[in-house]
Amino acid sequence: xxxxxxxxxxxxxxxxxxxxxxxxxxxxxxxxxxxxxxxxxxxxxxxxxxxxxxxxxxxxxxxxxxxxxxxxxxxxxxxxxxxxxxxxxxxxxxxxxxxxxxxxxxxxxxxxxxxxxxxxxxxxxxxxxxxxxxxxxxxxxxxxxxxxxxxxxxxxxxxxxxxxxxxxxxxxxxxxxxxxxxxxxxxxxxxxxxxxxxxxxxxxxxxxxxxxxxxxxxxxxxxxxxxxxxxxxxxxxxxxxxxxxxxxxxxxx
Numbered sequence: 001x002x003x004x005x006x007x008x009x010x011x012x013x014x015x016x017x018x019x020x021x022x023x024x025x026x027x028x029x030x031x032x033x034x035x036x037x038x039x040x041x042x043x044x045x046x047x048x049x050x051x052x053x054x055x056x057x058x059x060x061x062x063x064x065x066x067x068x069x070x071x072x073x074x075x076x077x078x079x080x081x082x083x084x085x086x087x088x089x090x091x092x093x094x095x096x097x098x099x100x101x102x103x104x105x106x107x108x109x110x111x112x113x114x115x116x117x118x119x120x121x122x123x124x125x126x127x128x129x130x131x132x133x134x135x136x137x138x139x140x141x142x143x144x145x146x147x148x149x150x151x152x153x154x155x156x157x158x159x160x161x162x163x164x165x166x167x168x169x170x171x172x173x174x175x176x177x178x179x180x181x182x183x184x185x186x187x188x189x190x191x192x193x194x195x196x197x198x199x200x201x202x203x204x205x206x207x208x209x210x211x212x213x214x215x216x217x218x219x220x221x222x223x224x225x226x227x228x229x230x231x232x233x234x235x236x237x238x239x240x241x242x243x244x245x246x247x248x249x250x251x252x253x
Contacts, residue, residue: 003099005090009044012058021108037074041081105229131173133217158213164199167213
C-alpha cells in the first residue's frame with residue numbers, strides 16, 4: 001500500500017488528464033493499492049457559486065471514475081485557497097511508508113516502471129525522493145532547470161552540493177513518508193513548503209545532507225511529464241500571486 005497526495009483547484013479538466021495519464025503510464029494495476037489524499041482549493045474558476053459547485057461535483061466524479069471503489073479517499077475542500085495550507089494538510093494525512101505526490105496539472109506521456117521505481121526507494125533508506133522528469137535526458141546527464149543530474153547506474157542523482165537547491169521538488173514524485181514527516185516537524189505555516197525543504201532552513205539541514213534525491217527517467221529519452229498548468233494560466237488569465245518562488249495562491253490578471 002502507498003499514499004497518493006494531491007493538491008488541486010477547481011480545474012477538473014486538468015485533474016482528469018493528470019490522474020488518467022498517471023494510471024495509464026505509471027500506476028496501472030497498482031492503483032488498487034493506493035490511498036488517495038486530495039485537497040481542493042476554491043480557486044481556478046471565477047464563475048457563480050453554482051458553477052463552482054458544478055466544478056466540485058465534476059472533481060468528485062473524476063475520483064469515482066478513476067479510483068477503485070474499495071480504495072480509501074481522504075478529501076478536503078478548503079475554505080480559502082492556500083497552497084501552503086493544502087500541502088501541509090495532505091502531508092499530515094500520510095499513513096503508509098511511501099507516497100506519490102501528484103499536483104493536478106501534470107500529464108505523464110511515456111510509460112514508467114513504477115515497480116522498479118518503488119524498489120529503489122525501498123532498498124535504499126537514504127533515497128527519499130525520485131521525481132519524474134519534465135526534461136529530456138542524455139546518456140549520462142539529465143537537465144533539471146539550470147543544473148544537471150548524473151546517471152548513477154539506476155537513476156539520475158542530484159549532486160551532494162546541489163541537494164539544498166534542487167534536491168526535493170513538488171513535481172510528480174515517489175517519496176519517503178518518514179522523510180516528509182521529519183520535515184513537517186520544522187515547517188512554518190506561512191512559507192512555501194517546497195522552499196522550506198532546503199538545507200538553509202533550520203532543522204532540515206541534517207535531513208537533506210544525509211538523504212539522496214533523484215529523477216527516475218530512462219536515458220536518452222524525451223520528457224516524461226508535460227506541464228499543463230502554465231498553458232492554463234495563460235489561457236485563463238491567472239498568475240501566481242506575489243513572489244513566484246514563494247507561491248501560495250493564484251490571482252486573476
